[in-house]
Amino acid sequence: EDKVVQSPLSLVVHEGDTVTLNCSYEVTNFRSLLWYKQEKKAPTFLFMLTSSGIEKKSGRLSSILDKKELFSILNITATQTGDSAVYLCAVLRGGGADGLTFGKGTHLIIQP
Amino acid sequence: DAGVIQSPRHEVTEMGQEVTLRCKPISGHDYLFWYRQTMMRGLELLIYFNNNVPIDDSGMPEDRFSAKMPNASFSTLKIQPSEPRDSAVYFCASSLQAYYGYTFGSGTRLTVV
Numbered sequence: 153e154d155k156v157v158q159s160p161l162s163l164v165v166h167e168g169d170t171v172t173l174n175c176s177y178e179v180t181n182f183r184s185l186l187w188y189k190q191e192k193k194a195p196t197f198l199f200m201l202t203s204s205g206i207e208k209k210s211g212r213l214s215s216i217l218d219k220k221e222l223f224s225i226l227n228i229t230a231t232q233t234g235d236s237a238v239y240l241c242a243v244l245r246g247g248g249a250d251g252l253t254f255g256k257g258t259h260l261i262i263q264p
Numbered sequence: 265d266a267g268v269i270q271s272p273r274h275e276v277t278e279m280g281q282e283v284t285l286r287c288k289p290i291s292g293h294d295y296l297f298w299y300r301q302t303m304m305r306g307l308e309l310l311i312y313f314n315n316n317v318p319i320d321d322s323g324m325p326e327d328r329f330s331a332k333m334p335n336a337s338f339s340t341l342k343i344q345p346s347e348p349r350d351s352a353v354y355f356c357a358s359s360l361q362a363y364y365g366y367t368f369g370s371g372t373r374l375t376v377v
Contacts, residue, residue: 186365194268194355194368195307240307251297251309251320252366 154179158241158255166263169231173258175241176223183246185217185224190238190257198226198239231262268369270356276375282344285372288337289358297366298331298341299355307355313339346376 155178165171177185184202188195199208201217201224208215212231217224228235238259242252269288277283289296297312311321316333324331328347333339343350353373357366 193370197365197367200365242307251312251323252307253309254307256306 154243154245154253156241156243156253156255158239158258160258161256162259162261164261164263165231167231167233169262170227170229171231171260173226173228173239173241173260174223175225175255177241177243178222179243179245179253181246182219182243184244186242186244186252187215187224187226188240188242190240191236195240228260233262233264236260236262268356268358268367270354270369270372272372273370274373274375276377277346279347279376280345281376282342283346283350283374283376285341285354285356285374287339287341287356287369289339289356290360290367291337293358293360293367295359295361295366296333296339297357297359298339299357299368301353301355301371302351310341343374346374348376351375 157176159174184200186200187198189198199215204217204219212229215226238257240257241255244252268290271286294315298310299307300310301307310323311331312319313333316336329343331341351374353371355368355371357368359366
């Protein structure tokens with residue numbers, strides 16, 4: 153059975169801090185790993201990572217995938233209160249659209 | 265583009281009643297997914313469609329759940345009869361192709377009392 157494990161489950165930091173969120177996975181026929189941000193409603197797409205070692209960056213957020221060690225990290229620098237959310241990691245298998253398998257998420261709280 | 269549209273936004277129903285959740289995917293997206301989110305289990309895939317055809321319904325909890333996609337712009341998820349343990353947020357998502365990221369709807373928060 154596919155597994156996606158995120159850590160930590162929750163994290164409280166102060167505004168301006170840098171945070172690193174972790175995602176490890178065990179999946180057959182791995183194709184891609186995706187990160188989503190969920191505030192009060194629907195998850196919104198952040199990154200899709202398919203190749204190992206290539207950093208994806210969007211503003212203060214960045215992510216990288218290690219296919220040998222089967223994990224990914226999501227970094228957020230100079231955090232702001234608006235970064236408070238649940239960050240979800242999901243994996244996509246190859247060989248057809250089997251649907252995303254999600255981790256339980258990391259609940260990030262940024263205190264002013 | 266209006267995005268993925270789900271209705272209703274909230275549904276409160278009594279145990280034993282039939283519940284129907286609705287979804288309109290983004291026009292042109294060939295894949296439609298139904299997910300359920302609870303605190304205990306996180307986001308779980310229930311069923312997905314490709315070109316209106318159900319491909320994998322192995323995530324549907326039991327026979328009380330059914331889903332249809334009569335055309336490319338509409339899908340329903342039905343629970344009959346509903347039970348309190350079905351209380352969750354149900355998300356619909358669509359994607360253009362198999363290997364693209366999904367766009368989620370705003371979800372339907374279902375409470376069965």
